[in-house]
Amino acid sequence: MSWQVTVLGTNSAVPTPQRSPSAQVLSTEKHSILIDCGEGTQVRMTSFGIKRSRIDCILITHLHGDHVFGLPGLLTSYNLFRRERKLQVYGPKGLRAFVTHNLEMIGTHMNYDLEIIEHNAADPKRIYQDEHLEIRTIPLSHRVPTTGYLFREKIPPxxxxxxxxxxxxxxxxxxxxxxxxxxxxxxxxxxxxxxxxxxPNRTARSFAYCSDTAYREDIVDQVRSIDLLYHEATFLHELEKEADKRMHSTAKQAALIARKAEVKKLMIGHFSTRYKDPKILLEEAKQTFEPTILAEEGLVVEI
Amino acid sequence: MSWQVTVLGTNSAVPTPQRSPSAQVLSTEKHSILIDCGEGTQVRMTSFGIKRSRIDCILITHLHGDHVFGLPGLLTSYNLFRRERKLQVYGPKGLRAFVTHNLEMIGTHMNYDLEIIEHNAADPKRIYQDEHLEIRTIPLSHRVPTTGYLFREKIPPxxxxxxxxxxxxxxxxxxxxxxxxxxxxxxxxxxxxxxxxxxPNRTARSFAYCSDTAYREDIVDQVRSIDLLYHEATFLHELEKEADKRMHSTAKQAALIARKAEVKKLMIGHFSTRYKDPKILLEEAKQTFEPTILAEEGLVVEI
Incomplete structure (x- = not known):
């Protein structure tokens, strides 16, 4: 079975009827991992054929609303669905307080084992491994502590x-x-x-998710030669100063990271609401790194 | 201009692609009032032609996720849209802690005047009045402190x-x-x-919103003869015991309240996910109170 990345949301900041806030699902033979959980993520999982019950792990990149406001709803839905399987939720420091306070405020006691694991966003670190998969954090540069995630399949050589x-x-x-x-x-x-x-065995599959971040050169070594890099591209490069100020990347910068890292494919997302049609961002990225695709709600990328 | 009630969500507990959690907007000449704010409410406002910026007041019935998990996202979107107008948010005790903790956790400082006004859910009380409108709370019986809201137009006789x-x-x-x-x-x-x-002037318009609640006879006097009563109807009456236990109402009970109060029209909503087609709930309610309609996503009711 291939690895599949399903895109649930591509917009930055504010959800719109056309574009939803950040969320993606990585599906492997053994795992179903939700990465980020903006408002409405649980409904889009259903719309795009992702079984909520299959998710065994949730990774949060940072505590901004467009990446985390869907989490309390999803966790309480699991309760209502009488989930029994353990659920692990990883994210930067502050995640536990965010989740527990929300659940306490609405008086919900989880009837399943919910484990929240916080990490220091500044250090690249392996946070999970089993015989099939390894997950590492990728420190990113944003206005609050933020980490991307790197997924590598573990297969014998x-x-x-x-x-x-x-x-x-x-x-x-x-x-x-x-x-x-x-x-x-x-x-x-x-x-x-x-x-x-x-x-010789085939090459192990690999995927990295980098959102949100200013241009940061040391991402390159961490994602070198991987199959698929998702990198945010909030702005066109003509707004480089705005991107710097708000600690986001331009489409050109995302493509530069991909080119330097010699990844096989780049997917850009987290588009500013000002771009009604994000194709303009794709065109810019392709000038620097041709194998670039646009994240779109419902898109499934096979790795 | 008439009063308009726009239904944004009709489902209980868990959002689905077909039915969303509770939220309605009452639009009058002078006001645009959001009542409840389940996850994804801000997007449905846009989908159904409600301008987010027009909302001047938000009323929360109780702190359950399907009535309040959309609030942090909406409030931060106002910040991103550079709202300048004051916004008042009313709800039972605990609302302030819920909102402020969520905003603090994501490091957002509001650049508009956000006033949170808590009330004691046990006492019926006038919480707002100006020369056009009066709003009163209606104490409801649910698993956490809960109030409905009664809206009366103020016009000279x-x-x-x-x-x-x-x-x-x-x-x-x-x-x-x-x-x-x-x-x-x-x-x-x-x-x-x-x-x-x-x-003589025409009769003043009136609307009441009662969700979530067990059958509660003293609602009748508070909503007597009003134009439109929204009353939750989570279950069919064959599940009366389940309704009692979870402190919800059946369609028949909602209709009984409407009949005893002699309201002009009843709208039922907050349907259990088990009812794929809520028409069965409408049929039950109509047997007791004929002028009943079903809440539906996007429905606009003129008063």
Missing amino acids: RKIISEKATAYNIPYTAMRSLQLGEDWIAADGSTIPNEQLTF | RKIISEKATAYNIPYTAMRSLQLGEDWIAADGSTIPNEQLTF
């Missing part, structure tokens, strides 16, 4: 050639070491080189 | 016959006393009876 494994009677317990590149010592003491038993 | 006022040279400053039914003493000392100078 080699894939086993099954008829060879059968021919040499290699036990199941040894498969992992072969996947990691080790040779095999046969029953007669001879060494079978790993290259005869395996072939 | 008599309307002046302008040619008579001209004929008797009655000065502008005396008009108000004539509208209130007083006679006129002419320059020659003779008394002109009020009935010769005025005719």
Whole structure:
């Protein structure tokens, strides 16, 4: 199964009937991860075929309303739906107070295990890993503590050639070491080189989500060569000063990060409401980095 | 200009793509009043032609998420739109803490005058009046302190016959006393009876909004003979016990209140998500009170 990124909202600041505030869902075989949760996110999940119950983890980039005002509603809906599975919510310091105060004010006691995990937005850090996935924070530069997130699939570097494994009677317990590149010592003491038993695995999938941020050069090394980079592009470059002042990026700046990092594809979003049709932002980005696409409500990007 | 009630949301508890959480707007010549503000209300205002900037007053019935989770987003949008007009927000105790904590958490300082006025939900009380309008609270029975709201137009009992006022040279400053039914003493000392100078004014318009509440008989006297009663009808009467337990009303109970109060029209809403098509609730209510209509997203009711 491929990784899928579903875009739920693309607008900055204020929701409109045409464009919603920030939210995306990364769906993998094992996980369904919501990134940011602007007002109305839970309804758009339903509209765009994302099962709310599948979400096992929510990542918040920063505590601005257009990224977090949909969270109290979603968490209480889980309560009303009698969710039983644990839910982890990650975000910068202050997230726990935001969530607990909202739930206390409306007198809701969660009947499921809700774990809120705060991190220091200034340090790049691995915040989650299991055998399939690793998630790291990407420090961003915005008016409040903000982190992007980097998702890397965890797969062994080699894939086993099954008829060879059968021919040499290699036990199941040894498969992992072969996947990691080790040779095999046969029953007669001879060494079978790993290259005869395996072939190289495909590249692990990767995705990064960077919103909101001023142009920040050190993002480049953290997202180098990844499959898909989502980077905010609130303004056209003619408004570079406005972007600097409000600590946002221009379409050109997003494309510069993508080009320097040599990512495979760039998706831009978080468009200022002033751009009725964000195609103008796409055109600007493409001049610097051609493999750029526009985030659109309901868009599904396969990785 | 007539009074208009615009329905923005009709669902209970959880928003869905088809039905939104509670919110209505009462528009009069002088006022534009938002009642309740579930998640996504600000977008539906735009969708249904309500100018956000026209709203001068917001009334919250109670601090449950489906009635209040859209408020922080709307208030911060006003900030982003550089609102300058004062905004008053009324609601039960706890509202101020809910609003101020949400705004503090996202680091927003309001650049307009935001006045939050809390009331004791247990006492029926006039909370607002000017020369056009009076607003009173209606105590309701729900799991948290909850008030409905009663809106009465303020108009003088008599309307002046302008040619008579001209004929008797009655000065502008005396008009108000004539509208209130007083006679006129002419320059020659003779008394002109009020009935010769005025005719009876039309009936003042009235509207009440009652959500959420268990069946509560004392609502009847407070809404007697009004033009339009909005009363919640979460369940069919076959679920009366469930309604009692969760302190909601059935369609039949809403209709009973309307019939006893002899209101002109009843609108029911706040439907349980279990009713895919709320017509079944309308049919039940109509058996008890025929002039009942269904609240629907985008419906405009003229009073």
